[in-house]
Amino acid sequence: MTKLAVIGGGAWGTALAALACKAATGAEETVLWARDETVVETINEGRGNPGYLPDVSLPPALKATADLRDAVDGADIVLLVTPAQALRAVTRSLTASLAPNAVLVSCAKGVEQGDLKPMTAVLAEEAPAHSALVLSGPTFAREAALDKPTAFVVAGGERSIVDRVCARIALPTFRPYASDDVVAVEMGGAVKNVLAIACGVVSGRDLGENAKAALITRGLAETGRLISALGGRMETLNGLSGMGDLVLTAGSLQSRNMSLGYALGQGKSLEAVLGSRHTVTEGVWTASAITEMARKHGVDMPICSAVNEIVTNGKDIDTVIGGLLSRPLKEE
Numbered sequence: 001m002t003k004l005a006v007i008g009g010g011a012w013g014t015a016l017a018a019l020a021c022k023a024a025t026g027a028e029e030t031v032l033w034a035r036d037e038t039v040v041e042t043i044n045e046g047r048g049n050p051g052y053l054p055d056v057s058l059p060p061a062l063k064a065t066a067d068l069r070d071a072v073d074g075a076d077i078v079l080l081v082t083p084a085q086a087l088r089a090v091t092r093s094l095t096a097s098l099a100p101n102a103v104l105v106s107c108a109k110g111v112e113q114g115d116l117k118p119m120t121a122v123l124a125e126e127a128p129a130h131s132a133l134v135l136s137g138p139t140f141a142r143e144a145a146l147d148k149p150t151a152f153v154v155a156g157g158e159r160s161i162v163d164r165v166c167a168r169i170a171l172p173t174f175r176p177y178a179s180d181d182v183v184a185v186e187m188g189g190a191v192k193n194v195l196a197i198a199c200g201v202v203s204g205r206d207l208g209e210n211a212k213a214a215l216i217t218r219g220l221a222e223t224g225r226l227i228s229a230l231g232g233r234m235e236t237l238n239g240l241s242g243m244g245d246l247v248l249t250a251g252s253l254q255s256r257n258m259s260l261g262y263a264l265g266q267g268k269s270l271e272a273v274l275g276s277r278h279t280v281t282e283g284v285w286t287a288s289a290i291t292e293m294a295r296k297h298g299v300d301m302p303i304c305s306a307v308n309e310i311v312t313n314g315k316d317i318d319t320v321i322g323g324l325l326s327r328p329l330k331e332e
């Protein structure tokens with residue numbers, strides 16, 4: 001018997017656990033850890049996870065637990081699906097219970113504030129004896145959980161381990177692609193959340209489709225500069241975890257990042273928008289980390305810094321947009 005544990009009972013954790021359960025053969029177990037006992041009870045009683053994935057029924061074989069040790073005990077694959085800023089603390093509290101062969105897969109999209117660490121670097125620091133992989137791509141949890149066709153990337157340094165994770169979770173409607181470019185895969189997912197906020201602001205301010213296309217394209221260019229500086233490859237940025245996820249997230253009000261930007265663009269305050277939701281909007285927390293990272297590596301990221309001015313420093317949106325538009329002319 002092998003076991004896959006999913007850590008985090010929010011929208012994406014629940015969707016991944018449901019999909020992994022559907023992909024399991026008879027000899028494979030799937031367990032979901034959620035810190036909230038009510039979520040655990042509701043899942044185990046077969047009533048789904050309505051607070052995070054309304055109207056999605058979960059496979060009866062999916063078992064949830066609020067006991068972290070129980071969840072990871074004997075697991076050979078552990079998917080970590082908490083918000084990015086919580087990943088270190090959660091990983092630290094489960095490391096001692098990991099099986100020696102456990103592989104850790106970050107499914108969070110963000111960069112740690114303060115230390116400016118990508119998620120696999122956090123995993124490597126907290127659990128150095130275990131392989132650290134990343135799973136990312138254009139994946140709205142609800143669509144994936146409803147078995148709508150979804151493709152994504154699993155990246156890691158050792159191909160046989162990446163292939164093992166892909167094989168365990170693959171379904172006809174949930175297609176993993178393997179990659180060895182961990183840096184580009186995780187940075188593409190982290191930066192797109194910040195850019196999606198910018199696209200939301202543009203839509204909310206009614207600045208037009210031309211402006212949105214320009215933001216997406218120039219946003220990809222600045223993501224590419226950061227990825228190159230960190231040692232990742234541009235061709236990865238052109239794939240599912242880069243362009244694919246940016247196009248998805250920046251183009252849909254289903255996205256929490258895009259819709260937050262939209263509300264800001266319409267004049268709502270950040271506090272009011274965040275106060276009205278119980279789920280994470282990663283770009284708000286990653287904007288400052290990306291801006292600092294860019295500064296540290298001497299990379300020009302004007303759109304991410306503009307978002308940071310708005311969400312971290314509370315600058316007036318029109319002043320920030322004016323600043324972006326009055327930058328010196330340059331080559332593409």
Ligand SMILES: NC(=O)c1ccc[n+]([C@@H]2O[C@H](COP(=O)([O-])OP(=O)(O)OC[C@H]3O[C@@H](n4cnc5c(N)ncnc54)[C@H](O)[C@@H]3O)[C@@H](O)[C@H]2O)c1
Nearest residue numbers: 009010011012013081082084086108109139140141279280
């Ligand atoms: N929802 C999606 O469509 C989607 C898709 C791909 C990737 N992601 C990424 O997955 C990560 C999780 O997103 P989500 O949509 O599941 O978020 P969510 O807000 O729906 O759920 C977050 C979960 O983490 C738990 N949590 C919050 N703080 C915690 C802490 N300090 N310690 C332990 N648990 C904590 C919450 O109780 C909740 O169960 C994010 O990085 C997000 O960018 C989300």
Ligand SMILES: O=P(O)(O)OC[C@H](O)CO
Nearest residue numbers: 137138139140255256257
């Ligand atoms: O709702 P968002 O903005 O957190 O986006 C969810 C996923 O990351 C889309 O791939």
